Amino acid sequence: MDATNIDFSIVSDDLGFRYGKADAPVKLYAYLNVECPFSRKFEQQNTAIIQEFVEAGKVQYIVKPLDRPTGHLRKGNVMHSYLTYDDPENAFKQLTEMFATRQEWTELDEAGVAAYAENQLGYTKQDNDDTQEAIKAEAVEVGAKTVPTAYVFGQAFDEHEDNETIREWFNAAYQTATATEDYDFGAEKLDLDKVTDKRAIKYGQDDAPIKVTEYINFRCQGSKNFEDAVSEKLEVLADEGKIQRVIKHVDIDKAGLAKGEVINRFVDYKDQEKAYKQFKEIFARHGEWKTTDFGGIVDYAIETLSYQYQGNRLQNDVVKAEFEALGGTATPTIVVNNDKAFVGPNAAAELIDYLDEQIAQ
Numbered sequence: 556m557d558a559t560n561i562d563f564s565i566v567s568d569d570l571g572f573r574y575g576k577a578d579a580p581v582k583l584y585a586y587l588n589v590e591c592p593f594s595r596k597f598e599q600q601n602t603a604i605i606q607e608f609v610e611a612g613k614v615q616y617i618v619k620p621l622d623r624p625t626g627h628l629r630k631g632n633v634m635h636s637y638l639t640y641d642d643p644e645n646a647f648k649q650l651t652e653m654f655a656t657r658q659e660w661t662e663l664d665e666a667g668v669a670a671y672a673e674n675q676l677g678y679t680k681q682d683n684d685d686t687q688e689a690i691k692a693e694a695v696e697v698g699a700k701t702v703p704t705a706y707v708f709g710q711a712f713d714e715h716e717d718n719e720t721i722r723e724w725f726n727a728a729y730q731t732a733t734a735t736e737d738y739d740f741g742a743e744k745l746d747l748d749k750v751t752d753k754r755a756i757k758y759g760q761d762d763a764p765i766k767v768t769e770y771i772n773f774r775c776q777g778s779k780n781f782e783d784a785v786s787e788k789l790e791v792l793a794d795e796g797k798i799q800r801v802i803k804h805v806d807i808d809k810a811g812l813a814k815g816e817v818i819n820r821f822v823d824y825k826d827q828e829k830a831y832k833q834f835k836e837i838f839a840r841h842g843e844w845k846t847t848d849f850g851g852i853v854d855y856a857i858e859t860l861s862y863q864y865q866g867n868r869l870q871n872d873v874v875k876a877e878f879e880a881l882g883g884t885a886t887p888t889i890v891v892n893n894d895k896a897f898v899g900p901n902a903a904a905e906l907i908d909y910l911d912e913q914i915a916q
Contacts, residue, residue: 558711559842561698570690571619572643575609580732581725583614585705586621586694589653590631590661597645597703597714598654604718604725613729614707618650619690621702628702630661632687633668639679640686652676660727664888708803709776715848720811741884742896749880750890754873756802756822758832759793765913767906768801770878770888772847773837774815775807777900782838782886797914802834805878805886806871814845816871817852821862824870834859 566584583605587594608614622632634653638646653676660671672678686793694704703713708728714723750768767789792798794882806816823829837844845857856862878888889897889906891913897905 556704556711556713556715556791556846557843558846559840561704561706561842563697563706563711565693566697567693568617569783570686570693571617572638572640572646573615573617574643574647575615576612577615577750579609579612579845580614581608581614581707582617583705583707583725584617584619586619586699586702587650587689588623588628588631588702589634589650590628591623591702592657593714594703594720595654595657597705600714600718600779601721602651604722608725608729614725616647618647619694620650620687621694621699622687623702627661630663630665630668633665634660634672635687636669636680636683637672637676638683639681640683644679649676649678680832699846711842712846715846715851716811723809741882742888742898745881745882745888745896745898747890747893747896749877749882750893751877752801753877754803754824754870756824757799757827757835758790758802758831759799760796761799763796763799764792764912765798766892767798767799767910768803768890770803770805770874770881770883770886772805772807772812772886773818773841773887774812777885778887779838779841780900781784781889781903785907786835786838789905792910792914795910802831803874803878804871805883806875807886808835814849814852818844818851818856819871820867821856821860821864822867823863823865824867825865831861833862 563584568582585597587597589595605614605616609616620635620638622635623629632913638649642647656676659675660668663671669680673680689711701713705712708724708731710724752766752768755768771782789798789800793800804815804819804822806813822833840860844852847855857864882887885898887898887902889902891906891909895909897909
């Protein structure tokens, strides 16, 4: 799944059927087609964890059965016409049953699927045409081109994501949504004397008066957002000799961020110019590789990006140890001249304001 142009900020809670409490602080959205084998895999892998969080009142699951115009997925469209949108709890049971029996009805033609739904499953056809058309239109607007496409806590994902990562996303989303005060990212508690320029991608002159050290993770959406916001300006400042960028990928073994380690193993740190170009390209094409599994990332790096495997085990270990000694817990963590640190979602804006002040002096 290419998540590059997916925008769930425009998604409607009212389209589809909603499983769980309306006031649940976290919303999980999923475009599925019940004939799709990948949607079935998504359902099989994640139903238990979704039910766990729904029953705890933490998550509401908003399912958007997506009709597809061609091929075998049209059989899924037939099944969707039997979903009881006005009874979401029953619709969720139907969805589970449709996936469970898929192998029995997928070999039938569309008329046979309808007969199976009515005679074997005991369903009654519903007046779902307008709803299904609205879901199709919304999916186009959102950019959900494939099924499954799911979204929670700023993360678009599909059947390749593992349970533990999804659990961490649910927990993080719940903690964020229910927090009674702003989260302290601990920028003031970092031991900035531990920051070095070892094992980094450097861009700019070594004698630049300001050194900006960027601890990022290639898979981290926050790191991606940070680089989107400031990378172009930092590059200009480096070209003008005002700053030097010191970029360090940090391996983080949680919330799917281990995927960042996989693609980092292809960065050619021995060739700094090449490594910097790779750093930019990896983030620029973030949506193309972030949702696949480890093997898919390896294939993408080799076949699509034409990278060669570098290993980088020592590179990874040294930077990870430095980040832990620093007291870092989240990416992006940005340090300026071993004197000032910025962490979290506001790091980009705060960094630019600070640099403007320092350069103006």
